[in-house]
Amino acid sequence: MSATELDLLVSGALRIARVIQKRTSVLHHGDYASDTPDFLAQLIERAASHAERRLMALRTSGYDPAASCDTARVWFAYLRDMYRHLRFVERATVRRTPWSLVKPFEELAERLHAGARFLIRPQWGYNYGIVELVHHYRRVLSASGTKEDLGRIFRGIPKRLYVTSFAGVERLNAPLHVVLGHEVAHPIENQYFSRVRRTEGAVLARALERLLDREPDCLDKEKLPKTSRTIKTIAELRKNALRELMCDHACVVLFGPAALFAFEELGRLLGFDTFTRDDHHPPWRYRLRHALELLPKPRVDSYLRRCGLPRDVRASVLNRCQRIQDLTDDDTDLQALREHVDTDIAYELVRESLPKVRRCITGRLANSHLTLSNLPTTGVRELVERLEGGILPNEYWVAVSPDEVPTTSWRERKPIPADLRAILISAAIDRTHRLPSAFISGTTQEAVDDYHDKCHCADRLVLRAIECSHLQLHYPGGDSGHGDTDG
Numbered sequence: 001m002s003a004t005e006l007d008l009l010v011s012g013a014l015r016i017a018r019v020i021q022k023r024t025s026v027l028h029h030g031d032y033a034s035d036t037p038d039f040l041a042q043l044i045e046r047a048a049s050h051a052e053r054r055l056m057a058l059r060t061s062g063y064d065p066a067a068s069c070d071t072a073r074v075w076f077a078y079l080r081d082m083y084r085h086l087r088f089v090e091r092a093t094v095r096r097t098p099w100s101l102v103k104p105f106e107e108l109a110e111r112l113h114a115g116a117r118f119l120i121r122p123q124w125g126y127n128y129g130i131v132e133l134v135h136h137y138r139r140v141l142s143a144s145g146t147k148e149d150l151g152r153i154f155r156g157i158p159k160r161l162y163v164t165s166f167a168g169v170e171r172l173n174a175p176l177h178v179v180l181g182h183e184v185a186h187p188i189e190n191q192y193f194s195r196v197r198r199t200e201g202a203v204l205a206r207a208l209e210r211l212l213d214r215e216p217d218c219l220d221k222e223k224l225p226k227t228s229r230t231i232k233t234i235a236e237l238r239k240n241a242l243r244e245l246m247c248d249h250a251c252v253v254l255f256g257p258a259a260l261f262a263f264e265e266l267g268r269l270l271g272f273d274t275f276t277r278d279d280h281h282p283p284w285r286y287r288l289r290h291a292l293e294l295l296p297k298p299r300v301d302s303y304l305r306r307c308g309l310p311r312d313v314r315a316s317v318l319n320r321c322q323r324i325q326d327l328t329d330d331d332t333d334l335q336a337l338r339e340h341v342d343t344d345i346a347y348e349l350v351r352e353s354l355p356k357v358r359r360c361i362t363g364r365l366a367n368s369h370l371t372l373s374n375l376p377t378t379g380v381r382e383l384v385e386r387l388e389g390g391i392l393p394n395e396y397w398v399a400v401s402p403d404e405v406p407t408t409s410w411r412e413r414k415p416i417p418a419d420l421r422a423i424l425i426s427a428a429i430d431r432t433h434r435l436p437s438a439f440i441s442g443t444t445q446e447a448v449d450d451y452h453d454k455c456h457c458a459d460r461l462v463l464r465a466i467e468c469s470h471l472q473l474h475y476p477g478g479d480s481g482h483g484d485t486d487g
């Protein structure tokens with residue numbers, strides 16, 4: 001390997017490092033709904049500048065050119081990733097996101113993960129997802145940097161930064177974005193599964209035991225390689241199903257019936273029984289059944305009553321719950337899972353582990369005062385009424401307390417800004433109430449179009465209301481004294 005070869009390689013990588021730095025300097029001026037994208041841009045810029053210094057050092061170090069070429073190629077691979085990560089920042093602009101929802105959603109997620117930040121960005125694929133980057137950069141850079149280098153790179157950067165994606169085509173579909181509540185729970189299940197890593201051997205042993213029941217000759221010498229692969233697949237299938245179910249659980253605790261309805265919407269669009277062996281996600285029918293176990297119809301009814309919702313609204317919501325119940329009474333998903341020995345055993349193990357993972361996620365959410373029994377109820381009735389009447393559902397009025405002694409009659413009630421969860425739950429209830437029963441059993445195209453137009457208007461009101469209530473909470477005027485300002 002010649003010195004010229006190394007020079008060519010280093011200059012190629014340096015070019016990428018400089019493109020990244022130039023690009024981040026532009027991205028700093030982007031219009032974002034929170035400062036999280038700017039943190040990521042800063043981190044990438046500093047990482048690229050660190051890569052640049054290390055690459056320059058390679059040319060002057062006098063090391064073995066072959067080893068230096070290998071190092072330069074590793075840096076080139078890192079830089080390629082850094083460049084790819086810039087798209088997260090670029091797409092997090094106000095124009096491309098349901099931007100009014102970004103900051104309130106980040107605040108809700110931060111209740112679960114102190115010190116973490118959440119960047120919300122659209123993706124072209126019909127997907128919701130989450131990926132962590134600060135830890136990733138620490139891992140990548142710690143091998144090449146001194147303590148001082150790392151201190152410089154990570155100064156002022158949040159402890160964790162999660163890039164949370166939503167299906168870009170659904171940008172304005174506010175009630176569907178409650179699914180982000182599922183995504184922000186992934187770090188919790190991740191921690192759980194890294195804690196229980198030492199029990200993985202026991203899971204493999206249980207899988208083998210079940211496989212032996214079904215295929216007593218699976219330990220014969222010629223079958224051993226296949227058996228070993230099957231056991232690993234079973235463990236993977238089990239873990240991935242439990243991961244998703246834990247996050248669904250969190251989403252139901254955060255958004256109650258709104259989560260059920262969002263899952264139903266996704267299931268309808270993506271297929272209730274679709275099961276892809278690549279991502280190992282359980283079929284939507286399975287997930288809906290699990291969600292309904294947490295929030296069965298009587299529990300929804302009791303919640304709606306506590307909200308003080310009128311009978312016709314309650315009936316619409318309960319009808320929808322019943323339809324979901326009917327969907328889950330159908331066991332086509334379970335039959336399909338039973339067809340293959342690996343999925344059959346994996347889901348048997350899922351059922352056995354479910355109570356334990358449920359206890360874990362419930363406890364973790366309860367630590368942040370998030371439980372099913374304290375789903376927001378106050379104001380929900382008024383928010384639903386406002387949406388029905390085409391009025392912004394950003395606040396509800398309550399009677400002032402006796403110590404606030406009203407001096408004039410108009411002051412006997414005061415407005416309270418609604419929080420994100422209350423607004424999104426009200427939006428899901430309103431949309432469900434709009435859904436005419438005729439629509440379910442087939443109706444005219446005109447009625448369908450009209451329904452979608454009204455939903456679209458309601459979604460715009462909901463997104464605007466989230467913006468207004470957030471402003472009211474953070475920038476209270478006069479003597480209302482809600483919350484702090486965050487600048």
Ligand SMILES: [Zn+2]
Nearest residue numbers: 182183244247
């Ligand atoms: Zn997930």
